[in-house]
Amino acid sequence: MTEPVIAEKNAIFTDVEEGKTYFWCACGLSKSQPFCDGSHSTTDIKPVMYEATTSRKIAFCGCKHSKMAPLCDGSHNKL
Numbered sequence: 184m185t186e187p188v189i190a191e192k193n194a195i196f197t198d199v200e201e202g203k204t205y206f207w208c209a210c211g212l213s214k215s216q217p218f219c220d221g222s223h224s225t226t227d228i229k230p231v232m233y234e235a236t237t238s239r240k241i242a243f244c245g246c247k248h249s250k251m252a253p254l255c256d257g258s259h260n261k262l
Contacts, residue, residue: 185226187211191245192262194255199235206230207243207253217243217253 188211195217199205205218209231212222219230231253235241244252246259 185210185228187228187247189246189248189259189262190216192259193245194242194259195245196240196242199233199239199241201235201238203235205233205235205253207233209247209252211247217245 187209190208190211190213197217207217207230208215208219208223210223210226210228212226213220214222223230233241233253242255244255244258246262248258248262249256250258
């Protein structure tokens with residue numbers, strides 16, 4: 184399996200809208216962090232779907248090592 188690239192060593196805070204579906208970049212290669220832009224096509228890593236149940240600010244994982252993907256769990260503090 185391909186290892187993800189660390190896009191950022193912190194959370195990426197992003198506003199999400201209730202009822203919308205988002206695809207979080209799990210590979211770290213996207214130029215549209217934290218969201219997928221198709222760059223994973225050169226890897227075996229697939230994006231993770233996130234469905235917003237409320238409109239609010241979300242802390243998406245930027246380091247790509249969260250155990251709660253796509254949300255940040257603080258794993259970047261151990262890298």
